[in-house]
Amino acid sequence: MKTSRRKVLSAGLATAALAGIGAPYITRAQQKPPRQARMVPQGDLNVLDPIWTTQNMAAYHGAMMYDTLFGIDANFRPQPQMVGRTDISTDRKTYTFELRPGLKWHDGTAVTARDCVASLRRWQAKDGAGQHLFARVTDTPVVDEKTFRIVLSEPYGLLLDALAKTSTPLCVMMKAEIAATDPNTQITKHIGSGPFRFIESEYRPGSRVVYERNADYVPRSEPASGIAGGKRVLLDKVIWDIIPDAQTAASALMAGEVDFYELPPIDILPTLTAAPGIKVEVFNKLGSVGQVRLNHLHPPFNNLSARKAAQLAINQEDIQRAAVGNPAYYRTCGSHFACDSAMGVEDGSEVLMMKAPMAQRQARARELLKESGYDGKPIVVLHATNIHVMNQTVLVVAQQLRQVGFNVQLASSDWGGVVTRRANQNAPEQGGWNVFYTFSGGNSTASPISLFAHAATGRKAWFGWPENASIEQMRTEWALASGLEARRAVAQRLNKTMMDYVHDVKTGQWVQPHAYRGDRLRGFLPIPENIPWWNVERYA
């Protein structure tokens, strides 16, 4: 056989081309999947201090890089996390905590009891549950390097629940010198002891947040459950890509450029569900609870009959259909403490949940409005147009109020405008307001103490400023009650009182599914109000 120069060249080129084409596939087949994941979170992480702000993203950041003394497990029971041993005195007024061995800060130094006491002090200044607890704390002595105490003036059944909470602000532990920062000033050093390290040099607010596995982290031996148990880190790197546009985020997930999209809008879900490799799942079963806040300081809602008229006018089903759309993701709920939670009682909600035809409800509402002496003066409804659920809900609520005789005037702005105006206690014509709408996490709503919006302390309460001594007395009674059943009994009375007084008007409850690459990731833990990245594994 004659071998020409042309044949040799052709064979050589063919081999090179085949190798070239095949090489990436061979390499890819041999490579293990990168131990990293990319998430599109619900918003931007623009504040790095999870105590200074109560923004959700700061709480997420806190759960990544810091650790907590206790953590709520999947059954909503507080379990030790950084704490190794807990001793409770027989009079239940002294709690002694001993830190478990091996806890280290990300700079390599050991976590001490002094650090924890300083962190507790800073946290309680900003947290509703913390303030309620610390109103009963007489001392927090440091016993030794690893041991400290919380001494109470009276037994307080919610102590461990408060330290273990998942809602913002989380009771995270910081180094003593960092925790010494005034709670109203943002910290400037970011050293945690949690399962992930925050990579400050790669942090780009508004764009990208990077965490790496903390190699020194010693997980507990128990299986992970809620934010309790062994936080085993199975990823080397977690990147948060801040993508503000929903369509872009969904496309990026479908193209495999990101692995997890936290809050895909409900209308995009069918597209995502149909896309290959994508799983759509609800992690936070308690979801969110909407509430219409009525201003108790000024007419007409300083009058109980007018508030009751509003309560009758508001139809949860109509609101949820407009705001959420898919009945699989929402429900009506007559509880001030989130349905399906341990405190999700619906006592006294007959009026709000009335099944009577709307015409009948509206007729009764008109009578009540007349009784209240409402003079037809415009009521100012704050309307945030840039958040879908808020925009839709307020438009429906405004119409429902109009239908029973309220003269509604919408004050439209972005959410930033609403949060400023809602703080104004003046009359509506002097920059104040009559109605605004907001929502909160079902988990924090479930506690009469944790959610400041439940307070009824008049001008010192949350926006709307309801004032009712019975409600306040029952909230305290609930916090001091020992055991779930005793608390539930108080919650039943409390819910009825809040409904009768029309503290605020609940607009229903909904869950928000997450979408992720199920063909790559597994092991997500269903934690309310947080997205944990421990226990998550990239398998493809």
Place this chain on the structure above:
Amino acid sequence: MLSYIARRLLGVIPVMLVVGIFVFSLLHLAPGDPAAIIAGDNATEANVARIRASLGLDRPLLEQFGSWGWATLRGDLGVSMFSNIAVTKLVEQRIGPTVSLALTTMLVAISVAITLGILAAWKAGSLLDRAVMALAVTGFSVPVFVVGYILVYFFALQWHWLPVQGYVPLSEGLWPWLRHLVLPSIALGMAYVALIARITRASMLEVLAEDYIRTASAKGVATLPMLLRHALKNAAVPIVTVIGIGVALLMSGVVITESVFNIPGVGRLVVDAISRRDYPIIQGVMVIFAAVYVIINLAIDILYSFIDPRIRYS
């Protein structure tokens, strides 16, 4: 010429001052409280008030303006109220993607638009001319985000040729950088292609009717040199003016494009800052934008004298 440039540069100072006063007043008179946003939804009014005080937002407005203005004159644009990072550093982090997007967009727009404009003028009244003008009308009429989503659907999701979103710096390679900019540049460039192509066509039509073009043609000058050397050069002044305006307009287009394609540029920085009332960032970026605008206008004015030697500044 030098004294003209110096005078124009000095003129930037009062412009900046007016921009500064305007932006500051507008922001502080508009509803919105950064302290309330920082504090979060579950915060008490007392906490919000404490944060407001710690940020210095409880000081009289004139005092706040004075300290911001004085710091700005010294080149200190302040610190973000939220992230605690210097505004200059944030802009430095974001300027690369924005400049990259602006440059590639203008490059695409100018090269495509001038070619189309010349062709349309050369073949005025033909099917090609009508097609170019139809394209121009479409380019103007379809919003950037619609073009963006359509491009993403086909090029990224269906054919997997290009990425959906994101930005890779040039330091990580020419191709990775370029492939992240192809779709955004086309989406953003559509309107500029339309704008520049129409002006090029109109300007070229005027010049092509001149006697010297007819003379050149009669002397046997080939079509291409005649179009480029004789016609385009003389039609360039209005085209350059439109390109200058286009660069300035690009700043607003960049904001939407950066959101649709998730490019972490200055446009997104300022949009995010507006939604949370991060005053130092908004004020700082606005002052920078105004300076860029003034400088671009100056550069265009200077360019005129090079294109048309009859234009002289004294």
